[in-house]
Amino acid sequence: MSTQISVLYDGKYNVESLVKTATWSGDVAQPHRTLTLSLSNTLNGEDQEIAFELGKEIRFYVDGKGVFRGVIFTYDITEKGDAVVIAYDENVYLTKNTDTRKFVKTTAGAMIAELCKSFGIPTGDIANTGYVIPRMILRSKTLWDMMVTALTETRKQNGRKFVVYASNGKLGLREKKDAAVRWMIEDGVNIIGATRTRSIEELRTAVKVVGGESEEKQITASEKNAALATRYGLMQHYESADSKLNASQLRQLAKQRLKELSTVKEDVTVNALGITDVIAGTAVYAFESMTDLVGGFYVNADTHTFSDGIHMMDLTLSKTDDLPKLDYEEEPEKKKKAKESKKKAKEKAKKGK
Template identity: 30%
Template sequence: MELLIDNKDGNLWDLSEIVSEITWSTYRIGKPASLEFTIVDRGIYQDKGFKLNNGDVVRYTDEGHKVFYGYIFKISEGREEEIEILAYDQIRYLMNSGTYVFSKLTATQVVQKIAKDMQLKTGTLENSAYVIPSQIRDNKTFIDMICMALDETLINNGTNFVFYDDFGSLSLRNIAGMRFPLVIGDDSLMTDYSYSRSIDDETYNQIVLYRDNKETGKRETYVTKDSATIKKWGLLQLYESVDENLNQAQINEQLAQLLFAKNRESRSLSVEALGDYRLRAGCYVNLYIKKMSINKFFLVETCTHKKSDGVHTMDLELRLV
């Protein structure tokens, strides 16, 4: 394990021997990865010139994996000789807000444009293919702009991408190519789990799309629904605006895609397991639990790795796909 701090003034510090606990957390949508760790201040081997500043570079590698590259955003200390550090990767800088008008760009091109303007480093950016007719993003965070472009790609093209920072390089990958190579479950890494089914979050059985007709001054609405699940669950309606440049066939396709994606229970699993740094939010993982007759692939929504006293564990929030 190696944990390095770069003060950006020519000083590079190795904290590997004085760190007591490390937590690396990743999220599939809308958040930067974080690294939290605790070090013992005034340790016996500490150099008197050692210092920590917000903005310092943090680099963490372990078990042969390049785990995290980011920047310190919070330093907490008190009377005890411990200092708690919180660092984020580049995506933290995409939480700034601004205004963009994109015309006929793919989600990949949106990422490239924003990253260039924000002077952020990019790595593998796979082609998302779907050209979004127009995107007006007024006073939105840059990460929200990217997520909205990815949502439109999923709705209209059926392809799901994950956007993340890969050890200092912004990356965009089709989740179809992000399968964890091992099964997690009975007799394989898993130590505990909990399972839930819900219609309380992102479940809809009636989709209403609307747009304002500038010529008539009236609002036009387009509706699709599933009467069977309305009878079963009650009416759960999603009401959203639709691009004014879409024709009737394109609107019907968007309605069908939204109903297909939203008209279902959300099923999630929380899993505790022995850690493997190859697994992060956005990956597919095959989960096998004989007691519940589960042997399926799940999408990792959040993934939290912890390293304490040499023991590496991970907590996963999974969504059935």
């Protein structure tokens, strides 16, 4: 069955007749999706059919369904009229703005809403992320890195996962529950090719978290997966936590980190007939006999290609829900004060002897 695409430029020009290939892609590590159009932008070999302008809007439809709305960031054209248009959805502005911000006793959701308001980014539904972050100073970071850092700290404490998304030109934040598997991809039906990789390179079987205002008031929390340590060997993750966390919070952090890190990493790449709803962040059931590929997987990255009525997709799948992570590090000034406090304590101890 042939797939029909439509492309609307600047709200008034239907330009799908110029499109040779359309590539629509996304990755859970990025806040935005991308549309790349390969065009033959001339009818007479001398002039452009459409003079595409940077900053103008592009909308992309597949079989009548709107799947992309974004802004043109790049336009290339040759003397033959061969052109390339690259557009991103509105969440790209999270990566184009950098600032320094201080947050005190604020949830990640409230931080995201505040950042969007400050930079004029329209928002839709913003979920309540629950955990109140005691204190966070983020220096010279993009808005996206600030958001990921706050969501990472939240996930460490309460285990809840949240994703940033774009819908109808607005930024939204929703909790990521276990995704319902609606789509199956299998050999002999829609899989064209598949590769599977399993690895324990990043697996850890023990976690040690250290916090506290100074060395004398240091608090330590340790967790270990004895069964995995016996099977794969002892591999410990060490982490310095926010000094304001108490013993209970440190234990919770250690348990959560062990849960995240004690997983065998499994990556799968699949080339298959395209399904529009299968994009980064969704889940699929996959079966391929040679690679022994069986079960449910998360889609971490997707690339959908449309050409001559044929829709294909390349997927990166994983057993683990690999949302982007950025650990928070205390600002240099605070570290400096901690070192000074530690030095003074040592000097005081020496004098006491």
